[in-house]
Amino acid sequence: MTNHTNQQPVISARGLTKHFSRGKKTVEAVRGLDLEIHRGELVAFLGPNGAGKSTTLRMLTTLIPPTSGTAEVAGHDVVRAQGAVRRSIGYVGQGNAAAYIQRGRDELMSQARAHGIPRAAAKARIDELLSAFDLQEYADRTVQTLSGGQRRRLDIAIGLLNHPEVLFLDEPSTGLDPQNRANLQDQIQRLHDDGTTIVLTTHYLEEADALAGRVIVIDHGLVIADDTASRLKERLGDLLLLTFGTEGDATAAAARAESGLTGPTVVERTGTQVSIRSPRGADTAPALAIDLAAHGTPAIRMEVRTPTLDDVFLDLTGRSLRESAESASNTQTEGAAA
Numbered sequence: 238m239t240n241h242t243n244q245q246p247v248i249s250a251r252g253l254t255k256h257f258s259r260g261k262k263t264v265e266a267v268r269g270l271d272l273e274i275h276r277g278e279l280v281a282f283l284g285p286n287g288a289g290k291s292t293t294l295r296m297l298t299t300l301i302p303p304t305s306g307t308a309e310v311a312g313h314d315v316v317r318a319q320g321a322v323r324r325s326i327g328y329v330g331q332g333n334a335a336a337y338i339q340r341g342r343d344e345l346m347s348q349a350r351a352h353g354i355p356r357a358a359a360k361a362r363i364d365e366l367l368s369a370f371d372l373q374e375y376a377d378r379t380v381q382t383l384s385g386g387q388r389r390r391l392d393i394a395i396g397l398l399n400h401p402e403v404l405f406l407d408e409p410s411t412g413l414d415p416q417n418r419a420n421l422q423d424q425i426q427r428l429h430d431d432g433t434t435i436v437l438t439t440h441y442l443e444e445a446d447a448l449a450g451r452v453i454v455i456d457h458g459l460v461i462a463d464d465t466a467s468r469l470k471e472r473l474g475d476l477l478l479l480t481f482g483t484e485g486d487a488t489a490a491a492a493r494a495e496s497g498l499t500g501p502t503v504v505e506r507t508g509t510q511v512s513i514r515s516p517r518g519a520d521t522a523p524a525l526a527i528d529l530a531a532h533g534t535p536a537i538r539m540e541v542r543t544p545t546l547d548d549v550f551l552d553l554t555g556r557s558l559r560e561s562a563e564s565a566s567n568t569q570t571e572g573a574a575a
């Protein structure tokens with residue numbers, strides 16, 4: 238990660254908290270979040286539905302006030318200097334920003350004028366953004382005739398009209414097919430390469446993994462991990478699954494692995510299977526296999542699994558991120574249907 242010790246963060250938050258009242262109940266959506274994000278970073282808030290990602294983004298973009306705690310974006314307090322924050326940022330929410338019956342180009346012009354950009358400068362900026370997002374040939378069609386991916390690119394173009402210092406994207410690729418998602422991720426990557434600070438929320442593990450230099454995992458309104466995706470996975474270690482001919486062999490091999498492997502290694506045996514979680518486990522697997530065979534307990538099968546971000550989440554919370562996301566969205570659907 239870049240060394241930011243001499244730089245002021247472009248986003249900082251201390252004890253950021255948001256409670257909502259729902260009937261007699263209080264929902265603690267965000268519970269005391271501390272955060273520092275530096276210029277040029279691409280950060281993904283990753284977590285299941287209802288974790289508090291959107292609420293955090295909505296506080297940082299001045300859309301809702303925190304219950305307690307403070308946050309500054311681009312040097313301005315999100316409560317005391319809302320106007321200054323809004324002028325410094327672009328925000329693309331979960332819904333589409335563009336009116337359906339407008340032509341894309343007209344929608345961009347209306348929004349540019351709303352930012353106070355003079356007409357000639359707005360026209361130049363719009364041409365630049367249409368070209369950057371491959372939207373020239375669709376710009377004169379009404380928004381309702383655009384595909385989901387084209388509409389999402391238009392939303393991001395709208396978010397960039399005012400040359401924001403920080404771009405916030407709330408689930409930019411939700412609802413897009415894999416091809417459009419990949420295309421949008423390319424565009425986001427290009428913006429990042431050009432130096433824009435980007436904060437996005439996602440519950441797609443692959444998106445956070447592929448795109449973000451830094452992943453902030455949020456669960457139940459709390460930050461539970463904050464690092465590069467590769468370091469989060471590295472720290473967890475690789476998983477080796479070994480199968481032996483007999484339980485006796487498995488027991489002996491488990492003991493040998495436990496004493497022989499270096500680093501924070503977790504060895505478990507179930508029947509004839511031994512699972513080993515170990516840093517750089519994939520690298521040590523061949524030597525381990527040779528060693529076990531040489532000591533009369535050869536493995537008859539060995540599988541090496543390098544960790545995913547879901548494994549990291551599972552390790553931290555005891556739940557799978559995919560299952561949490563599915564069960565939370567089922568609960569929300571049931572709630573909505575009730």
Ligand SMILES: Nc1ncnc2c1ncn2[C@@H]1O[C@H](COP(=O)(O)OP(=O)(O)OP(=O)(O)O)[C@@H](O)[C@H]1O
Pocket residue numbers: 257258259264265266284285286287288289290291292293438440
């Ligand atoms: N306006 C509101 N009134 C009451 N509760 C709310 C409100 N907005 C959010 N919540 C609740 O706060 C919690 C956090 O919601 P939030 O939308 O921030 O989660 P999220 O991580 O962004 O989820 P998703 O991935 O589904 O967008 C949830 O329990 C949600 O139901």
